[in-house]
Amino acid sequence: MIILNSFSNLLVYVIIRKAKASDKKMVLEFCKTTFSWGDYIVEVWDYWIREGNLLVLIENNNPVAICHSSFFDKQVWIEGIRVNENFRKKGFAKRLVLKSESIAKNKNCVISKMLIETNNKKSLNLADYLNYKKEETWNFYSLIPKKSYKKPKVIVAINNNKIINFLLLNSTYYVKSWRWILLAKTNIDSLINEQRILYTIHDDKINALVIFTESEYFEKTLMLTLISDSVNGSNEIITYFQNYAIDKNIKRIQILTKIKTLPKIENLDKKFSFYLMKKEI
Ligand SMILES: CC(C)(COP(=O)(O)OP(=O)(O)OC[C@H]1O[C@@H](n2cnc3c(N)ncnc32)[C@H](O)[C@@H]1OP(=O)(O)O)[C@@H](O)C(=O)NCCC(=O)NCCS
The missing domain is CATH 3.40.630.30 (Gcn5-related N-acetyltransferase (GNAT))
Incomplete structure (x- = not known):
């Protein structure tokens, strides 16, 4: 042309x-x-x-x-x-x-999606011009592995309705290699079978849950989608993965969450916030 x-x-x-x-x-x-x-x-x-x-x-x-x-x-x-x-x-x-x-x-x-950092005005203008709409806001934290002698009480999810309903009620997506994947009963079943879902409980209720995957792009990088309404629950899960990463020779952990502020933990840094943008095509 x-x-x-x-x-x-x-x-x-x-x-x-x-x-x-x-x-x-x-x-x-x-x-x-x-x-x-x-x-x-x-x-x-x-x-x-x-x-x-x-x-x-x-x-x-x-x-x-x-x-x-x-x-x-x-x-x-x-x-x-x-x-x-x-x-x-x-x-x-x-x-x-x-x-x-x-x-x-x-x-x-039928749908197009992209992720744009909340401060990236040029990209947001571009997306706006092309009729993309903001769907959700997500936060990205980086976490460096660290050995700790605490023993966090996290539980590996098994296939039961309580867990599936909690997930479907509290999150539309999980993050895999920096792509936001729609959660549905079928992929939740697979994630459970692969033991990629862990959670913590308080008073017999799930108070934090995480889906973890290894990045396909970035070497030795673990990606966590964290869903939590409890500081203690988030703390337990983050500490668990700091240890897990040391044991598995993982170099960095990337946490994606809708939670604006995570508990103060050594080596945990908030990096950016992103809009998940969506357009019907
Ligand atoms: C964001 C980015 C991709 C935009 O690329 P670009 O090619 O400049 O974008 P476009 O030209 O398509 O549109 C940008 C602007 O140019 C203007 N424009 C388009 N065609 C034009 C033309 N022929 N003459 C003059 N201006 C023009 C548009 O009106 C638009 O203006 P606006 O920002 O005020 O709306 C680019 O700035 C970039 O690479 N940034 C760094 C990486 C980045 O942020 N990537 C996106 C991550 S989500």
Whole structure:
């Protein structure tokens, strides 16, 4: 597609295609300093190329923007939208998202979702322009493993209605590799069978529950979806996983939760808050 560059009045040649391994160097170069802390694209590039749903926008033969999608349960999850700083405000991010939505529609998806940091105004503008709505707010905490001699009283969930109902009542999603997956009886059953759900009780009632998975992208990283209305319950679960991680040689723990403030625990840091954005496509 040929478009007119509004700044220079020159015609430029723009296409969107699947990313190739040979795009890596140029893309990673402009993704080095995306955020104040850097960027994670370097860690997921090979994985996304293998998955095959990584789009790249080429301007005059050079990759200048990317966007990755994955498809499950008639939904598309859009992530990793990056535009080279020198090529912003030309509508490239919009084109990539619209293209991803159109691919998703061809795969019978009806919902598109993405996650945006609550302070990322540019991205929120983009999402607003594209008619995405804020669905939920989530908080991200990082936790460094640490041996403790406390013995937290956490219980491995078994397949019973009490646990399934608690989960369905208190959370719509759990987080797997930074994707928000809808909770339904079928995947709760699988998570229970894989012993990925733990909980704590107080006065015979569940007061905190966690779903834990290992990240597919990031090495030795554990992801916890924490649901809790009790400081003690959260404390027990966090302490349990600090120990668990040491035993299993896990290097970092990422906690995703709707809880705004977690108890003060050494090596537990609140990092960011995110909006889960949703659009019917
Ligand atoms: C957020 C980000 C992806 C937006 O990319 P972009 O290509 O600049 O976005 P677009 O050009 O599609 O739209 C951005 C703006 O450009 C304007 N614009 C679009 N086409 C234009 C054109 N031809 N001429 C001038 N302005 C234009 C739009 O109106 C929009 O303005 P707004 O922000 O006031 O609404 C980019 O800033 C980026 O890579 N940021 C860092 C990474 C990041 O935050 N990623 C998202 C994580 S969820």
